[in-house]
Amino acid sequence: MSSLHYWNYPTEIFCGPGALDALAERCSLLGMRNPLLVTDPGMLALEPLALLKAHLSDTGLPFGLFSDIASNPSMDDVRRGVAAFKAGNHDSLIALGGGSAMDAAKGISLAAIDAEGLERFEWSQVIAHYPTLADFPRLGLPRLVALPTTAGTGSELGREAVLTQSELNVKRVISHPELLPACVILDPVLTRGLPPTLTAATGMDALTHHIEAFCSPLYHPMSSGVAVEGVRLIQQHLVDAVSDGQNMAAREGMLVASAMAAVAFQKGLGGVHALAHPLGARYHKHHGLLNAILLPYVLIANQAAISFDIARLARYLELQQPDFNGFLDWVLDLRQRLGIPHSLQLIGINDEAASWVGEQALADISSSDTNACVLSAADYSQIFRNAVHGVLPGVTP
Template sequence: MSTLHYWNYPTEIFCGAGALDLLAQRCALAGMRRPLLVTDPGMLELPPLRAVRAHLDAQGVDYALFHGLSGNPSLDEARAGARVFADGQHDSLIALGGGSALDAAKGIALLSRDPHGLERFEWAQMLEHFPTLADYPALGLPALIAIPTTAGTGSELGREAVLTDTVQGVKKVIGHRELLARCVILDPALTTGLPAKLTAATGMDALTHHLEALFSPLHHPMSAGIAVEGVRQVKLHLENAVRDGNDLVAREGMLVASASAAVAFQKGLGGAHALAHPLGARHHLHHGLLNAVLLPYVLLANRSAIESDAARLARYLELDDASFDGLLAWVLELRGRVGIPDTLAELGLTGEDAALIGELALADISSSETNALPLTAADYSRIYRNAVAGKLI
């Protein structure tokens, strides 16, 4: 029996060791004649990029490479990529890497058809003008194939991109229904070289996505069900992936957990993301690591609204203590076992900008409006200071 899985949810997904071998075939089926391969500079000497390039070269695919990205890709970097896309007469995109490459590729795709797309389809504009997918104007965006090499952001299955506005020092969520990838390739062999620390941070990012989606007050039973199972997948596989980076079962399990999270968080995100976005934009810290540190502090802030759901989840996870306290203890234990710091102070943050971060977190309506509890800017400031000081109260 083949170990390669095929799903459509709602885009094509090929999951399993060796899935990369289908890339050229899927390019041809999508009519991709000259794709732009988007990745980040950190991938240039690593095996995943070499494997992808060798495959494309062997299959005679005409492509070019763009890697002008940072860890938190910016609006300007997406614009630079769009110029490369146009100058090279490219007709499609392949995104290889973590969330930075996937999000940048989406930004490039949008700009290739609408030079004002990053403004027109920013989150607040989307909410006001495009309440359903059918309301979006047809743009004919270029086909995109997404190949994640980390298991955290879930961007491969999302219609949104998170890009940093370096002038304002904030992250902006951009979205369009046509940004959904034409095909997603989840090949665990491409993630085996990910260092243990990044494996832990990205895996905890996936866990944060699932938990915040589950506890969002929006009613979306389908996404809630995926969130519950996604947490179980993290429980099954994250520690093994951190312990042994060559464990393909664990690597595949985490890819599935990460991709599933993008479906789960259609239900919404919450306070960890509302804080992580401005902290990452202003202090240039890894998004997944910020979520990993912030998660328990936000869970505690939301306790009164999530206790019953947390208890049900704890029962599903078969925790000894099937309660909010049991779930929180498991999150803290998991965080410690995979080497995540306890406090933001360990990341170099002092909390001196707590008032500003609180205001920016509240203004991040893509996350703050679906937090389990309605929080004020002062609440976010307090959570931030608690996370700096390590006050789990």
């Protein structure tokens, strides 16, 4: 039986070692004649880019390269990418990397066709004007193929891009149905060089996506089911992927779990992301690491609203103590095994901006509106302070 899997949920996916070999044919079938390859500068000397460039060169497909993006890509990065897209007469895009490359490529795709698109399809405008996918205008965006080299953001299966508005130190969620990549290549070979610390942080990012989606108060049982299985895959594979980066089964399991998370969080995210977005914009810290640190503090803040559902999830995971406390202990133990810091102050963040963080978290309606329970700006400020100082209310050190 072949180790290469083909799925179409919610877009075309090729999954398994060697899936990269399908890229050129898919580009041809999608009418991609001169794609712009978008990646981050840290990828320039690494194996995944070398493998991808060799594959495209061997198949004779011309391409350009754009890598002038930050780890938290900004709207200015996107505008530079649009200039490169147009200067090279490109007709499509390939995104290689983590969430930064995916988000930048999506932003370039949108802004290359609609100069006002980053503003028109910002989340608050989407909520106000485009309540369903059918309400969005058809734009004919350039085709995008996504090849993740990390297993965390799930951006390859999402219709959103998260971009920093640098002048305000805030992150904006941009959404349009045509931002969903036309094809996704999940090849674990492209992730085997990811360092253990980034494997851990991105894996915890995927875990946070699944947990927040599962706890969202919105009714979406299909996404809830995906989230439950996604958490189990992470339980099964994350530690192995961190301890042995050449373990292809673990790498593939984490790629699948990460991609599944974008399907799960159609149900919504929550307070972890509401806090992580402004913190990432202000302090320029890795998004997955912020999520990993914040997760238990937000779980405790939501405990009254999620205890029943978390107990169901704990039973599915076959935890020895199948209730909220047992699940929280599992999260804390997993973080410790992965070397995730327990507090924000350990990564250089203090609580001097607590009021601003609380206000920004509440204003991040793409996440705060679907938190498990209603939290105020003051609530978010207090959760932030707890996370800075490593205080878990009700938990005995």
